[in-house]
Amino acid sequence: MSINRRDWLKTAFLGSAALTLSPLEFFARETPNFAELKKDDATIRLCFNENPFGTSPKALEAMQKSLNFSSMYDFKFADVLCEKLAEKNQLKKDNILVSAGSSFLLELITKYVSINKGHIIIPNPSFTIFEPIAEFLGMSKSVIPLTEHKEIDLEKMKSSIRKDTKLIYICNPNNPTGDLLSRQEMDTFIQSVPDNITILVDEAYIEFTSQKSLGDLVNQHKNLIVTRTFSKLYGFAGARLGYAIGYPKMIENLKKLQSWSGAEISVVTMAGAIAAMDDQEFITKVFDNNQKVKDFTNSEFQKRGIKTIPSSANFVYFSLENYKGDYFKKLKEAKILGGKTYEEKGKWTRISLGTMEDMKRYFEVIS
Numbered sequence: 001m002s003i004n005r006r007d008w009l010k011t012a013f014l015g016s017a018a019l020t021l022s023p024l025e026f027f028a029r030e031t032p033n034f035a036e037l038k039k040d041d042a043t044i045r046l047c048f049n050e051n052p053f054g055t056s057p058k059a060l061e062a063m064q065k066s067l068n069f070s071s072m073y074d075f076k077f078a079d080v081l082c083e084k085l086a087e088k089n090q091l092k093k094d095n096i097l098v099s100a101g102s103s104f105l106l107e108l109i110t111k112y113v114s115i116n117k118g119h120i121i122i123p124n125p126s127f128t129i130f131e132p133i134a135e136f137l138g139m140s141k142s143v144i145p146l147t148e149h150k151e152i153d154l155e156k157m158k159s160s161i162r163k164d165t166k167l168i169y170i171c172n173p174n175n176p177t178g179d180l181l182s183r184q185e186m187d188t189f190i191q192s193v194p195d196n197i198t199i200l201v202d203e204a205y206i207e208f209t210s211q212k213s214l215g216d217l218v219n220q221h222k223n224l225i226v227t228r229t230f231s232k233l234y235g236f237a238g239a240r241l242g243y244a245i246g247y248p249k250m251i252e253n254l255k256k257l258q259s260w261s262g263a264e265i266s267v268v269t270m271a272g273a274i275a276a277m278d279d280q281e282f283i284t285k286v287f288d289n290n291q292k293v294k295d296f297t298n299s300e301f302q303k304r305g306i307k308t309i310p311s312s313a314n315f316v317y318f319s320l321e322n323y324k325g326d327y328f329k330k331l332k333e334a335k336i337l338g339g340k341t342y343e344e345k346g347k348w349t350r351i352s353l354g355t356m357e358d359m360k361r362y363f364e365v366i367s
């Protein structure tokens, strides 16, 4: 089963409804009272691949300062942000498109490729949140299962190309498996795909690897578009910021589907994002924690005879086949949000990596 938008939202809703109000729900429903918010500290969120350390402190400081500009329309900030992102990726400003989270870029790209109808190729399971939009816009699809090693099956994707194929989506590292296709594999694949087909590479988790983004290939391959997010490494899942890297003409075309590109992102978020990119201390802390916690998590699963897929992201995909007991019931009772099931009649599930303390508690609970 792939993670489409409805499933994703449903998981989010069920996950929180089953428990007391989450801090965010509380914030949305009540007059904010920060002392009260602490009440829900007991919930451990291991279900949305969020940053267990919150948001970059440098970003938070910049966001606080920018609050005073909340009443004003901004006409320049998105440009400044694009310039900074271009510099970071050694590209030009016109290679970059920013948005309020990368989900909206996946949506925008789907709408763009669907203009004259056609066919899309997607792996399964993967982060195919845009699938219902493509369907609604009349696109047909080929859904390609993972290989037996839980890798995205590039060969099958290639052989599924039709005359009317408009889009191939590849999530790298893939969500929910964490499997990473190498640059070499991706490069060979991209070269083998006809250049009238848009190749969308979702790199939401690339920062958790030492592999270079494919962003530097967009000027060579005009049909390649890469999406990135601030939600994970920088902790912007609630603040919302994502960006796409593409050939200037591709970026220009995508912007034609927006009435005011960049205006969906608040000044506060943009100020935070600019500061977050320079918060090296936080970046290193998050990256190092993720590696350590991942090693610990893999070895704890191994001790219990639970099969895992090697992950290049901030979560681990594992099989419930050898698990004795009601895994989800145990998590629920312990107020741990822990995701849903996938593939082979629900045999597989995914757990996000929290702090070491979170994971120790998690293993105590599922033992």
Ligand SMILES: Cc1ncc(COP(=O)(O)O)c(C=O)c1O
Binding pocket: 048, 049, 100, 101, 102, 103, 104, 127, 171, 174, 175, 202, 204, 205, 228, 229, 230, 231, 237, 241, 242
């Ligand atoms: C692979 C992948 N792409 C994109 C997103 C959406 O991220 P954003 O918060 O930038 O919309 C997620 C969210 O979890 C994801 O897992």
